[in-house]
Amino acid sequence: xxxxxxxxxxxxxxxxxxxxxxxxxxxxxxxxxxxxxxxxxxxxxxxxxxxxxxxxxxxxxxxxxxxxxxxxxxxxxxxxxxxxxxxxxxxxxxxxxxxxxxxxxxxxxxxxxxxxxxxxxxxxxxxxxxxxxxxxxxxxxxxxxxxxxxxxxxxxxxxxxxxxxxxxxxxxxxxxxxxxxxxxxxxxxxxxxxxxxxxxxxxxxxxxxxxxxxxxxxxxxxx
Amino acid sequence: xxxxxxxxxxxxxxxxxxxxxxxxxxxxxxxxxxxxxxxxxxxxxxxxxxxxxxxxxxxxxxxxxxxxxxxxxxxxxxxxxxxxxxxxxxxxxxxxxxxxxxxxxxxxxxxxxxxxxxxxxxxxxxxxxxxxxxxxxxxxxxxxxxxxxxxxxxxxxxxxxxxxxxxxxxxxxxxxxxxxxxxxxxxxxxxxxxxxxxxxxxxxxxxxxxxxxxxxxxxxxxxxxxxxxxxxxxxxxxxxxxxxx
Numbered sequence: 001x002x003x004x005x006x007x008x009x010x011x012x013x014x015x016x017x018x019x020x021x022x023x024x025x026x027x028x029x030x031x032x033x034x035x036x037x038x039x040x041x042x043x044x045x046x047x048x049x050x051x052x053x054x055x056x057x058x059x060x061x062x063x064x065x066x067x068x069x070x071x072x073x074x075x076x077x078x079x080x081x082x083x084x085x086x087x088x089x090x091x092x093x094x095x096x097x098x099x100x101x102x103x104x105x106x107x108x109x110x111x112x113x114x115x116x117x118x119x120x121x122x123x124x125x126x127x128x129x130x131x132x133x134x135x136x137x138x139x140x141x142x143x144x145x146x147x148x149x150x151x152x153x154x155x156x157x158x159x160x161x162x163x164x165x166x167x168x169x170x171x172x173x174x175x176x177x178x179x180x181x182x183x184x185x186x187x188x189x190x191x192x193x194x195x196x197x198x199x200x201x202x203x204x205x206x207x208x209x210x211x212x213x214x215x216x217x218x219x220x221x222x223x
Numbered sequence: 224x225x226x227x228x229x230x231x232x233x234x235x236x237x238x239x240x241x242x243x244x245x246x247x248x249x250x251x252x253x254x255x256x257x258x259x260x261x262x263x264x265x266x267x268x269x270x271x272x273x274x275x276x277x278x279x280x281x282x283x284x285x286x287x288x289x290x291x292x293x294x295x296x297x298x299x300x301x302x303x304x305x306x307x308x309x310x311x312x313x314x315x316x317x318x319x320x321x322x323x324x325x326x327x328x329x330x331x332x333x334x335x336x337x338x339x340x341x342x343x344x345x346x347x348x349x350x351x352x353x354x355x356x357x358x359x360x361x362x363x364x365x366x367x368x369x370x371x372x373x374x375x376x377x378x379x380x381x382x383x384x385x386x387x388x389x390x391x392x393x394x395x396x397x398x399x400x401x402x403x404x405x406x407x408x409x410x411x412x413x414x415x416x417x418x419x420x421x422x423x424x425x426x427x428x429x430x431x432x433x434x435x436x437x438x439x440x441x442x443x444x445x446x447x448x449x450x451x452x453x454x455x456x457x458x459x460x461x462x463x464x465x466x467x468x
Contacts, residue, residue: 048285129370130370132366132369132370133371136282136283139424143421143424162453167436167441169418169437170437170441172421173417173437173441176413176415176417176418176421177413177414177417177441179417180409180412180414180416181406181409181410181413184413199404200406203403203407203410204404204407204411207444208440211444211448211450212401212403212407212444215403216401216402
């Protein structure tokens with residue numbers, strides 16, 4: 001279901017006279033355009049229905065240029081995905097590190113994640129839902145993206161009185177709880193309301209490390 | 224390589240094929256169709272459902288084609304379209320079949336006479352064993368179904384809701400008197416699911432039972448508190464190696 005040519009989307013294009021730009025600059029802007037196009041098209045049509053032709057049309061590049069950069073649709077999607085994950089992880093890290101004390105750090109990091117996803121619901125959809133449809137490599141890439149959050153959760157072990165006795169996979173599971181709550185919301189088409197999930201997501205993060213009573217107290221502290 | 228003389232012409236499925244096991248044991252809800260279906264058509268349908276599950280486990284739902292499924296089942300394309308509308312329809316039917324059986328096994332573990340924590344442990348053990356012994360089903364139900372069309376997603380979500388309602392019985396009887404969020408059970412299940420899916424994608428499906436202590440801990444801690452959840456988790460370590468027989 002390609003969007004009929006009716007309304008044209010505003011697309012960024014290199015300035016006129018781009019033949020004077022160095023080739024690597026042109027290649028770079030084409031790549032960026034393509035990755036942005038991939039995010040838009042996949043968020044709109046779903047990964048399975050997206051074709052290379054959709055991507056080249058949306059990005060305003062030729063098929064030849066596409067295949068000079070990527071082997072196939074999957075390669076392009078994965079590159080776009082990695083870019084999204086980098087941005088999200090940077091925002092979470094900055095918010096997390098600005099606070100003191102693990103529960104406050106966790107709260108700030110989670111709030112930043114929820115806000116970033118809510119700002120761009122199509123990115124939220126791609127990052128949390130569509131990635132599952134993009135094949136085994138993409139699914140592993142999603143797991144790897146989640147694992148990048150592990151250090152933030154592992155600090156909970158040092159913080160918790162009995163942290164060393166916790167099961168080996170506690171951090172993986174806590175991350176899975178957070179990802180599950182977020183993707184449930186995104187699947188329901190409620191990505192823009194994600195920030196309202198903060199206390200639930202924070203509880204799910206804290207409870208394996210400090211138990212339900214302390215987690216409830218922490219969630220209630222200074223909203 | 225001479226096949227047994229009595230063998231029918233179709234390619235025999237792998238011996239530990241998950242859906243195949245389900246089907247061969249005839250554990251499926253019988254009597255859905257009132258119309259007597261020709262036997263041959265019935266078995267063609269089953270072969271297609273199995274082939275669909277196997278292909279998805281191997282290359283993912285997105286990359287699976289109807290040609291793959293027909294070839295795997297030894298069934299013609301025309302027959303496929305007599306039985307199913309499209310790929311999504313076939314996948315949904317395949318998932319429905321396997322899920323009904325799987326959920327039956329989990330629910331059977333539950334009994335109102337057992338303490339809640341024991342039931343959670345037994346259900347978790349049954350679930351992990353089921354997945355470990357049926358890698359094709361494991362992959363289909365937990366990796367592919369969430370993103371393989373609406374019907375499959377609905378089935379996946381309904382399976383999860385059943386597990387969630389079983390788990391939330393813990394809310395009746397909290398050890399620590401605190402008001403935990405209503406999403407705590409759903410979050411705990413997602414936590415366990417995420418760990419399980421990670422192991423499946425890493426190729427460790429056969430060893431899923433080893434996750435029992437982790438799964439017991441994460442699913443009980445919101446309700447029982449840390450101390451008791453750790454105790455239950457340690458108790459589950461002893462049960463983490465499946466007893467033979």
